[in-house]
Amino acid sequence: MTDVVTGPRPGASTDLVGPWLRPIATGASSAVVAGVRELDGRSVMWIEVGSTRLLARTDFDVMSRAVADAASVGLPIMALVTTMAPTLGPEPGPLVGWGGVARALTAASGIVPILFLIDGAVTTGIALLLGLADVVIATDHAIAYVSAPRAVAATSGRSVSPVELGGAAVHGGQSGLASMVVETLEDAVVIAADLVAFLPSNNLSEPPRTQGHDPVDRPTPRLATLVPDDDRLAYDVRDVIEEIVDDGELCELRVGFGRSIVCGLARLDGHTVGVVASQPAHLAGAIDIPSSQKAARFVQWCDAFGIALLTLVDTPGYLPGRDLEWDGMIRHGGQLAFAYAAATVPRLCVIMRKAFGGAYIVMDCATMGNDVCFAWPNSKIAVMGASGAVQILHQRHLAGFSTEDALGERQRLEDDYAALHLSPDDALRRGYVDAVIDPTQTRTALCRALGTLSAKRSVPIARKHHTGPL
Amino acid sequence: MSGDAAEINTWLLLASSTGRFRPAVAADDWVYLGSLVGHVVASGRESPVHATRAGTLMGLLADDGQLVRDAQPVAWLELAS
Numbered sequence: 170m171t172d173v174v175t176g177p178r179p180g181a182s183t184d185l186v187g188p189w190l191r192p193i194a195t196g197a198s199s200a201v202v203a204g205v206r207e208l209d210g211r212s213v214m215w216i217e218v219g220s221t222r223l224l225a226r227t228d229f230d231v232m233s234r235a236v237a238d239a240a241s242v243g244l245p246i247m248a249l250v251t252t253m254a255p256t257l258g259p260e261p262g263p264l265v266g267w268g269g270v271a272r273a274l275t276a277a278s279g280i281v282p283i284l285f286l287i288d289g290a291v292t293t294g295i296a297l298l299l300g301l302a303d304v305v306i307a308t309d310h311a312i313a314y315v316s317a318p319r320a321v322a323a324t325s326g327r328s329v330s331p332v333e334l335g336g337a338a339v340h341g342g343q344s345g346l347a348s349m350v351v352e353t354l355e356d357a358v359v360i361a362a363d364l365v366a367f368l369p370s371n372n373l374s375e376p377p378r379t380q381g382h383d384p385v386d387r388p389t390p391r392l393a394t395l396v397p398d399d400d401r402l403a404y405d406v407r408d409v410i411e412e413i414v415d416d417g418e419l420c421e422l423r424v425g426f427g428r429s430i431v432c433g434l435a436r437l438d439g440h441t442v443g444v445v446a447s448q449p450a451h452l453a454g455a456i457d458i459p460s461s462q463k464a465a466r467f468v469q470w471c472d473a474f475g476i477a478l479l480t481l482v483d484t485p486g487y488l489p490g491r492d493l494e495w496d497g498m499i500r501h502g503g504q505l506a507f508a509y510a511a512a513t514v515p516r517l518c519v520i521m522r523k524a525f526g527g528a529y530i531v532m533d534c535a536t537m538g539n540d541v542c543f544a545w546p547n548s549k550i551a552v553m554g555a556s557g558a559v560q561i562l563h564q565r566h567l568a569g570f571s572t573e574d575a576l577g578e579r580q581r582l583e584d585d586y587a588a589l590h591l592s593p594d595d596a597l598r599r600g601y602v603d604a605v606i607d608p609t610q611t612r613t614a615l616c617r618a619l620g621t622l623s624a625k626r627s628v629p630i631a632r633k634h635h636t637g638p639l
Numbered sequence: 640m641s642g643d644a645a646e647i648n649t650w651l652l653l654a655s656s657t658g659r660f661r662p663a664v665a666a667d668d669w670v671y672l673g674s675l676v677g678h679v680v681a682s683g684r685e686s687p688v689h690a691t692r693a694g695t696l697m698g699l700l701a702d703d704g705q706l707v708r709d710a711q712p713v714a715w716l717e718l719a720s
Binding site for chain 2: 314317
């Protein structure tokens with residue numbers, strides 16, 4: 170390591186959280202500064218990128234070295250970017266420089282957590298580095314795109330502003346790039362520190378366990394009424410999560426993207442858990458492409474860092490749609506199935522209400538490999554709901570009735586189907602559910618189950634890497 | 640704020656509204672500025688999509704009947720030199 174800096178560069182935001190501990194790397198340029206820094210008691214590799222000038226090759230070399238050092242010593246990477254764009258000129262050095270950073274980030278992926286905090290413009294192909302990060306926290310001032318507005322205009326005549334093309338609102342919703350959107354850089358650093366507190370420093374360490382004051386046997390009485398019995402009625406699953414986890418605290422990621430599934434970090438009995446929950450408040454909890462992508466990435470990330478998974482299921486199935494199929498529902502749906510099936514961390518599943526069809530399977534069902542599966546007494550685990558099943562199974566039978574009589578007959582058949590199939594009892598008998606629990610005992614049951622699984626280990630068969638659906 | 644350098648002799652034709660796209664041209668057709676490329680149909684109303692540059696229509700980016708959003712690319716041209 171050469172050209173060691175002796176402290177933060179002037180104007181750097183080093184007074185936000187804590188002092189520098191051991192600066193590691195920098196180059197001749199001052200556009201990038203990197204070093205180990207303490208953030209709320211945790212050491213992280215802190216990389217600051219930002220200046221009024223564009224980045225040179227040496228800047229990218231500094232970033233690459235810092236990323237490689239972080240992976241080597243097992244420290245989370247926290248890159249704070251105010252502006253990031255390469256110098257474009259006859260020399261290819263700056264342009265190819267970020268390729269080295271991409272390579273270093275890829276090598277560090279899954280070894281240490283990678284967080285990017287964006288508070289300005291990240292433009293050109295270098296913006297793809299953000300796509301390699303585990304978590305991107307964008308401020309309201311963040312802008313990121315590969316091709317500029319003028320390039321959009323030059324190929325379509327469409328006038329679009331930088332904010333419209335790649336502002337924080339775009340990346341917090343439509344694109345799904347930003348895991349979180351906050352107002353200021355200070356907020357971003359605080360949120361990042363909160364997030365790191367859930368995470369191990371690297372894949373060989375255990376996630377930190379807190380000594381909480383929330384009793385593991387705390388009843389959860391609100392769960393008896395939060396979820397309506399009528400499965401056509403919506404509710405916000407965040408309320409359910411908050412009732413279950415320690416101190417009601419959920420650190421949700423990608424709130425505005427793939428909204429029919431909620432993903433976030435929380436704790437159970439002090440253990441970090443990654444929560445994946447159907448969200449009936451959006452599209453009735455039906456899985457679509459964005460929600461599938463979001464959940465798949467989150468499950469894979471949790472698994473990489475030894476974070477147990479808690480899956481809360483209330484989904485009517487996959488969202489139907491021709492364009493959805495054309496856009497690759499199978500390809501992207503496969504990502505979620507792959508991520509769960511490959512995960513070796515402790516996996517807890519609670520079927521709260523509906524668990525229908527293929528969506529039930531990919532939401533960590535027993536055959537996908539969950540370790541413990543609880544169901545609430547009113548849950549419905551089936552290929553489909555009563556209405557759809559009767560339509561398919563008894564279509565000819567119903568055709569023999571007059572319109573008026575068919576309504577009554579249809580209702581009778583639906584009631585019979587519901588009584589026979591739409592309960593957890595059959596799944597319990599077949600071993601797809603381990604226990605039917607009272608909703609008010611959900612937290613207790615989950616904490617106990619997680620305790621018994623905390624020593625879970627797996628030894629995968631060696632291979633170069635999987636060929637899963639990226 | 641600059642973006643990636645892109646020198647593409649390509650022009651995208653965009654949907655004029657949200658609805659089902661109905662193409663009126665086929666690949667390899669030559670289109671003039673203002674040529675009718677297709678329609679976007681919504682609630683029984685047709686909104687024409689006209690070529691905003693002249694060139695060879697290299698391909699459709701939306702299939703016949705596909706739901707498109709306003710300003711979604713529906714075809715691409717290789718521009719006349």
